[in-house]
Amino acid sequence: MPASLLPFRIGHGVDVHRFGEGDHLMLGGVRVPHTSGFIAHSDGDVVLHAISDALLGACALGDIGHHFPDTDVRWKGADSRQLLAHVATLVDQQGYMIGNIDATVIAQAPKLAPHIAAMRQSIADTLALDIAQVSVKATTSERLGFTGREEGIATEAAVILLAKDTAVRD
Numbered sequence: 001m002p003a004s005l006l007p008f009r010i011g012h013g014v015d016v017h018r019f020g021e022g023d024h025l026m027l028g029g030v031r032v033p034h035t036s037g038f039i040a041h042s043d044g045d046v047v048l049h050a051i052s053d054a055l056l057g058a059c060a061l062g063d064i065g066h067h068f069p070d071t072d073v074r075w076k077g078a079d080s081r082q083l084l085a086h087v088a089t090l091v092d093q094q095g096y097m098i099g100n101i102d103a104t105v106i107a108q109a110p111k112l113a114p115h116i117a118a119m120r121q122s123i124a125d126t127l128a129l130d131i132a133q134v135s136v137k138a139t140t141s142e143r144l145g146f147t148g149r150e151e152g153i154a155t156e157a158a159v160i161l162l163a164k165d166t167a168v169r170d
Protein backbone atom coordinates (compact mmCIF):
# COMPACT_ATOMS: atom_id res chain seq x y z
CA MET A 1 0.00 0.00 0.00
CA PRO A 2 1.51 3.40 -0.92
CA ALA A 3 2.54 5.18 2.28
CA SER A 4 0.43 8.16 1.25
CA LEU A 5 -2.70 5.99 1.62
CA LEU A 6 -1.97 4.75 5.13
CA PRO A 7 -5.09 5.25 7.29
CA PHE A 8 -2.93 5.99 10.33
CA ARG A 9 0.62 7.29 10.76
CA ILE A 10 2.57 7.48 14.02
CA GLY A 11 5.37 9.89 14.82
CA HIS A 12 7.94 10.36 17.57
CA GLY A 13 9.88 13.51 18.38
CA VAL A 14 12.67 14.45 20.75
CA ASP A 15 14.13 17.83 21.68
CA VAL A 16 16.65 19.06 24.24
CA HIS A 17 17.58 22.54 25.40
CA ARG A 18 20.41 23.64 27.66
CA PHE A 19 19.72 26.10 30.48
CA GLY A 20 21.21 29.58 30.19
CA GLU A 21 20.58 33.12 31.39
CA GLY A 22 17.02 34.10 32.11
CA ASP A 23 14.11 34.06 34.55
CA HIS A 24 11.61 31.85 32.74
CA LEU A 25 11.17 28.93 30.38
CA MET A 26 8.66 28.62 27.54
CA LEU A 27 7.20 25.13 27.82
CA GLY A 28 4.19 23.97 25.85
CA GLY A 29 3.45 27.57 24.95
CA VAL A 30 3.33 28.54 28.65
CA ARG A 31 5.72 30.94 30.42
CA VAL A 32 7.11 29.04 33.44
CA PRO A 33 9.12 31.10 35.95
CA HIS A 34 12.56 29.60 36.64
CA THR A 35 16.06 30.52 37.75
CA SER A 36 17.29 29.98 34.16
CA GLY A 37 16.17 30.47 30.60
CA PHE A 38 16.94 28.29 27.58
CA ILE A 39 19.84 28.75 25.21
CA ALA A 40 18.06 28.69 21.84
CA HIS A 41 17.57 30.44 18.53
CA SER A 42 13.80 30.52 18.98
CA ASP A 43 12.04 30.73 22.35
CA GLY A 44 13.46 27.26 23.04
CA ASP A 45 10.11 25.65 23.78
CA VAL A 46 11.38 22.10 23.98
CA VAL A 47 7.85 20.69 24.39
CA LEU A 48 6.48 22.29 21.23
CA HIS A 49 9.66 21.36 19.35
CA ALA A 50 9.33 17.68 20.26
CA ILE A 51 5.65 17.68 19.24
CA SER A 52 6.52 19.48 15.98
CA ASP A 53 9.23 16.90 15.27
CA ALA A 54 6.77 14.06 15.99
CA LEU A 55 4.23 15.52 13.55
CA LEU A 56 6.90 15.99 10.87
CA GLY A 57 8.20 12.49 11.52
CA ALA A 58 4.73 10.98 11.20
CA CYS A 59 4.58 12.45 7.68
CA ALA A 60 8.25 11.62 6.93
CA LEU A 61 8.83 15.35 6.27
CA GLY A 62 12.18 15.59 8.03
CA ASP A 63 12.69 17.52 11.26
CA ILE A 64 12.26 21.01 12.65
CA GLY A 65 15.87 21.94 11.99
CA HIS A 66 15.26 21.33 8.30
CA HIS A 67 12.08 23.41 8.23
CA PHE A 68 13.20 26.12 10.68
CA PRO A 69 17.01 26.38 10.45
CA ASP A 70 18.64 28.06 13.45
CA THR A 71 20.64 30.11 10.95
CA ASP A 72 17.47 31.77 9.61
CA VAL A 73 16.83 35.15 11.19
CA ARG A 74 13.07 34.64 10.76
CA TRP A 75 13.11 32.17 13.69
CA LYS A 76 15.27 34.31 16.02
CA GLY A 77 13.27 34.53 19.24
CA ALA A 78 10.29 32.96 17.49
CA ASP A 79 7.20 31.93 19.45
CA SER A 80 7.33 28.18 18.88
CA ARG A 81 3.54 28.08 18.67
CA GLN A 82 4.06 29.64 15.20
CA LEU A 83 6.39 26.78 14.26
CA LEU A 84 3.91 24.20 15.55
CA ALA A 85 1.01 25.84 13.71
CA HIS A 86 3.02 25.79 10.47
CA VAL A 87 3.83 22.10 10.95
CA ALA A 88 0.11 21.45 11.48
CA THR A 89 -0.63 22.97 8.07
CA LEU A 90 1.93 20.62 6.52
CA VAL A 91 0.18 17.66 8.16
CA ASP A 92 -3.16 18.88 6.78
CA GLN A 93 -1.66 19.30 3.31
CA GLN A 94 -0.50 15.68 3.48
CA GLY A 95 -4.15 14.64 3.95
CA TYR A 96 -3.98 13.87 7.65
CA MET A 97 -5.55 15.11 10.86
CA ILE A 98 -4.12 14.76 14.34
CA GLY A 99 -5.58 11.92 16.40
CA ASN A 100 -3.84 12.53 19.70
CA ILE A 101 -0.55 13.70 21.14
CA ASP A 102 1.37 12.48 24.19
CA ALA A 103 4.41 14.47 25.34
CA THR A 104 6.69 13.66 28.28
CA VAL A 105 8.90 16.40 29.69
CA ILE A 106 12.06 15.14 31.38
CA ALA A 107 13.11 17.78 33.90
CA GLN A 108 14.47 17.76 37.45
CA ALA A 109 13.16 21.30 37.91
CA PRO A 110 11.05 23.42 37.79
CA LYS A 111 8.04 21.56 39.14
CA LEU A 112 5.72 21.34 36.16
CA ALA A 113 2.57 19.81 37.68
CA PRO A 114 1.05 23.29 38.27
CA HIS A 115 1.51 24.13 34.56
CA ILE A 116 0.38 20.93 32.84
CA ALA A 117 -3.24 21.95 32.34
CA ALA A 118 -2.20 25.28 30.80
CA MET A 119 0.29 23.53 28.52
CA ARG A 120 -2.35 21.09 27.33
CA GLN A 121 -4.79 23.94 26.65
CA SER A 122 -2.16 26.02 24.83
CA ILE A 123 -1.19 23.11 22.58
CA ALA A 124 -4.84 22.23 21.95
CA ASP A 125 -5.61 25.86 21.07
CA THR A 126 -2.61 26.10 18.74
CA LEU A 127 -3.63 22.95 16.89
CA ALA A 128 -7.42 23.46 17.06
CA LEU A 129 -7.79 20.21 18.99
CA ASP A 130 -9.91 19.22 21.95
CA ILE A 131 -7.80 19.18 25.11
CA ALA A 132 -8.68 15.48 25.44
CA GLN A 133 -6.49 14.89 22.37
CA VAL A 134 -3.45 16.41 24.09
CA SER A 135 -1.50 14.77 26.90
CA VAL A 136 1.49 16.37 28.62
CA LYS A 137 3.35 14.56 31.42
CA ALA A 138 6.48 15.41 33.38
CA THR A 139 9.07 13.19 34.99
CA THR A 140 12.44 13.60 36.64
CA SER A 141 15.42 11.45 35.66
CA GLU A 142 16.06 10.68 39.35
CA ARG A 143 18.97 13.16 39.26
CA LEU A 144 20.72 11.05 36.59
CA GLY A 145 22.25 12.53 33.44
CA PHE A 146 22.18 16.10 32.15
CA THR A 147 18.54 16.57 33.10
CA GLY A 148 19.20 15.26 36.59
CA ARG A 149 22.15 17.66 36.94
CA GLU A 150 19.77 20.46 35.92
CA GLU A 151 21.83 21.30 32.86
CA GLY A 152 18.76 21.34 30.62
CA ILE A 153 15.41 19.79 29.77
CA ALA A 154 14.47 17.07 27.29
CA THR A 155 11.05 16.20 25.88
CA GLU A 156 9.78 13.20 23.93
CA ALA A 157 6.49 13.23 22.06
CA ALA A 158 4.37 10.65 20.25
CA VAL A 159 1.52 11.40 17.88
CA ILE A 160 -0.94 9.50 15.73
CA LEU A 161 -2.39 10.93 12.56
CA LEU A 162 -5.59 9.82 10.87
CA ALA A 163 -6.13 10.02 7.13
CA LYS A 164 -8.80 12.68 6.65
CA ASP A 165 -10.68 10.62 4.08
CA THR A 166 -11.04 7.72 6.51
CA ALA A 167 -11.36 9.58 9.82
CA VAL A 168 -14.56 8.74 11.71
CA ARG A 169 -16.66 11.86 12.03
CA ASP A 170 -19.11 12.61 14.83
Ligand SMILES: C[C@@](CO)(OP(=O)(O)O)[C@H](O)COP(=O)(O)OP(=O)(O)OC[C@H]1O[C@@H](n2ccc(N)nc2=O)[C@H](O)[C@@H]1O
Binds near residue numbers: 015
Ligand atom coordinates in the same frame (compact mmCIF):
# COMPACT_ATOMS: atom_id res chain seq x y z
C1 LIG B 1 13.81 25.40 16.82
C2 LIG B 1 14.99 25.88 16.04
C3 LIG B 1 14.52 27.08 15.26
O1 LIG B 1 15.60 27.62 14.56
O2 LIG B 1 16.13 26.26 16.83
P1 LIG B 1 16.20 26.30 18.44
O3 LIG B 1 15.28 27.38 18.90
O4 LIG B 1 15.78 24.95 18.93
O5 LIG B 1 17.64 26.61 18.73
C4 LIG B 1 15.53 24.79 15.12
O6 LIG B 1 14.52 24.37 14.26
C5 LIG B 1 16.07 23.64 15.95
O7 LIG B 1 16.30 22.55 15.15
P2 LIG B 1 16.90 21.23 15.83
O8 LIG B 1 16.69 20.12 14.89
O9 LIG B 1 16.39 21.10 17.23
O10 LIG B 1 18.44 21.64 15.86
P3 LIG B 1 19.66 20.64 15.93
O11 LIG B 1 19.39 19.52 16.85
O12 LIG B 1 20.81 21.54 16.17
O13 LIG B 1 19.76 20.04 14.42
C6 LIG B 1 19.84 20.98 13.37
C7 LIG B 1 19.83 20.21 12.07
O14 LIG B 1 21.00 19.38 12.02
C8 LIG B 1 20.66 18.07 11.65
N1 LIG B 1 21.52 17.16 12.39
C9 LIG B 1 21.46 17.14 13.75
C10 LIG B 1 22.29 16.27 14.45
C11 LIG B 1 23.19 15.47 13.72
N2 LIG B 1 24.05 14.63 14.35
N3 LIG B 1 23.24 15.53 12.39
C12 LIG B 1 22.41 16.36 11.70
O15 LIG B 1 22.45 16.40 10.46
C13 LIG B 1 19.20 17.87 11.94
O16 LIG B 1 18.60 17.08 10.93
C14 LIG B 1 18.62 19.28 11.97
O17 LIG B 1 17.89 19.55 10.78
